[in-house]
Amino acid sequence: MSELDKVLAHIDGDFEKALERLFAVLRLRSISTDPAYAAECKRNAEWHAEDLRGIGFEADARPTAGHPIVVGHHRKGSGPSALFYGHYDVQPVDPLELWEDDPFDPKIKTLADGTKVIAARGSADDKGQLMAFVEACRAWKAVTGSLPIPVTILLEGEEESGGANLPGFLDANAKELKADIGLICDTNMWDPQTPAIVTMLRGLCGEEITIHAADRDLHSGFYGMAAANPNRILAKILADLYDDQGRITLPGFYDGVPELPESLKKQWDTLGFTVEGFLGPIGLSVPAGEKGRSALEQTWSRPTCEINGMGGGYQGEGFKTVIPAKASAKISFRLVFDQDPHAIRKAFREHVKARVPADCRVEFKEHGAGRAIRFPDTDPAFAKARQALSDEWGKPAVFIGGGGSIPVTHQLKTALGMDVILAGFGLDDDRIHSPNEKYNLESFRKGIRSWARILEALSR
């Protein structure tokens, strides 16, 4: 029996305890965007530092201007070194009334089709995924007393709220954190049977705007039409972001966005992606993006602009004939290839300012910026990780594009010069960022086993 086989057997035998540890961390309400949960975020960071020390890492939760960053080192062993990144913070839980269970009281549930899932906020994004890596380390240590390669673990607490403090932290600690390869477990499989490594990730530019008009709420009967209505101004600003072909109208927005090579398009055609399969399960059927481009292109290789939130005036029960004093919106752009988030922010702000009347004003708030990134899937480390995943799942792992943005991947590339292997075990129906988030029990179990295999493969 090889060492790896012993480790895999240990993982299966220890799985109940691994679940208990995951549940303990899922109970912590680490909503990073809401200041009310700052203490809970700190507790979550300290939990991880202590847990890592228990495995044999030198670890601590280090204060930042925001939530703490956990760093743990296990530098013994030979072979290429790895830096694993995960984030312990989670998205807000509203609308709370749509949750079947308390989002912070994790449960094992059985779906109608018999699938067993871990139901809780953060189960898939990213607590379940980061703990899959930690448990793989724990198993190697338990069985062999060491890890196959030197490993540093970096856990952030602001991934869901702009991640303002991570870039400075990486710069300040570049020498300490630098490794031969980055590892991240915060992405999805291609489907429940097919593991995947994401080699192409979109960037992000987030903006919040507030339009201020009169200095108070007004009665629309007295001031209607004569007084500026910020709802109307905002609707115009937002509607004008798109043309009738579904393209984004900001000047220069598509600069740095090439057409996909035919070879890649052909590879994607073999994936069996269908509009019905993608949109059907969420109750939709018509791709809403750029006309003439497939839903897969819209999601993987084209930039997007989404209005994530907007509001102004009376939104309660019944009716109130008010002209509000202000209205706000939160907008995010997902970026691809060489799009520059700062240039896009500038173009967006000019678009807004051009539509704000002279007697009104606009307030801008920045929410994160990161470029898109591609990793060299021809690198031997990527081939080794791919093989390890294929061995665990019994099906060849695929290299895919990713829709979500993980800004740290770009920062690891630029600040530390590292490529990153993005291997995750989430599924498209995990409802991350939504009510009733879940992580499949098999994703967690085979995720741990997958990382045990990858650590071993990278040591060869």
Added chain:
Amino acid sequence: MSELDKVLAHIDGDFEKALERLFAVLRLRSISTDPAYAAECKRNAEWHAEDLRGIGFEADARPTAGHPIVVGHHRKGSGPSALFYGHYDVQPVDPLELWEDDPFDPKIKTLADGTKVIAARGSADDKGQLMAFVEACRAWKAVTGSLPIPVTILLEGEEESGGANLPGFLDANAKELKADIGLICDTNMWDPQTPAIVTMLRGLCGEEITIHAADRDLHSGFYGMAAANPNRILAKILADLYDDQGRITLPGFYDGVPELPESLKKQWDTLGFTVEGFLGPIGLSVPAGEKGRSALEQTWSRPTCEINGMGGGYQGEGFKTVIPAKASAKISFRLVFDQDPHAIRKAFREHVKARVPADCRVEFKEHGAGRAIRFPDTDPAFAKARQALSDEWGKPAVFIGGGGSIPVTHQLKTALGMDVILAGFGLDDDRIHSPNEKYNLESFRKGIRSWARILEALSR
């Protein structure tokens, strides 16, 4: 000393007690649009019925499918009979944090310029105004044992929430309620020195729409652009309601809207209305309606379309990259001349449906409908009331247009065949429907005296 002089003297002597009575009714939280306050509305109706019985009216609070309607008769006396209409319900109070004081704990406050005001929700709209009429009746009864003319008082509890039950009530009780003239105290003076009778009132058509897209909130990283975003659909629907000249784009919207006669325009020119005077006090300076039309025209004689509320997606602190399952808006149209609220509702709904993608759906909710109305300001009753107001305020009263809608005026005209004298003592800075609503102490005192005079004038 004439009877009228004795009544006016009595009003001044009894003013502290009149204020106590007004405060008692201002303490009742009669927010009609919110079902949570139904019991408070009922209590408010019963308070009025008991108060009117105390003055010598036959009065009761009659149940409807919604909030009760109070009817009180004092049919003794000769001369033309009058039906006074008021509403005891009030607007919601959010955003509560912007109120300087508890909206339901009325106080006398002194403004920076020395003006004394009654600060409370409903102080101007309409509790203070309707009590001005009731107190005038009370004074006549106290001094003479009767009223100058037969009076019926009708107090509604759903004026701020669509008034669904009043039309049926008027039809069912037409014979009982019919009088020679209608009286309403729910409008403003021209300015703090100049009393006014509103002879031209706009109509209203209120609509609420909800756009439903996916069956759950989605992560914009995974589904961005590919999945329909109801915020984007809603922004387009709302922005498309206006063209770049500030005109409303619904087909047929301006049907039945004539140009103003030059004579009326000239009369309005003499009023000394200025954009600075109208918009300056609320922090604005640019009329936002139809280009080429004055702010006064926009407000008094042109129809309007306002987005009173809209919302969708994440509106809390921070950022959440969500594509929401739904988004909603509340829209109101103010109508003039012969515009048909039902035709406009139909055109609006077609405008919306044409912009909802095939895989999304829209839900409509109706919030009130009423035509615009004009009263014959050449009628002798109007001349008498105008003279009474001029006598009280020492300045000639003016006939003006009104921006707000009081649907009951149209219903009184059509169901009961009555003209209505709209004489009110509100001021443009009363902040009705907004935080820190107030009613000037002088509006209340001289409002009572004005109604005492009008009752007497109508008896001649």
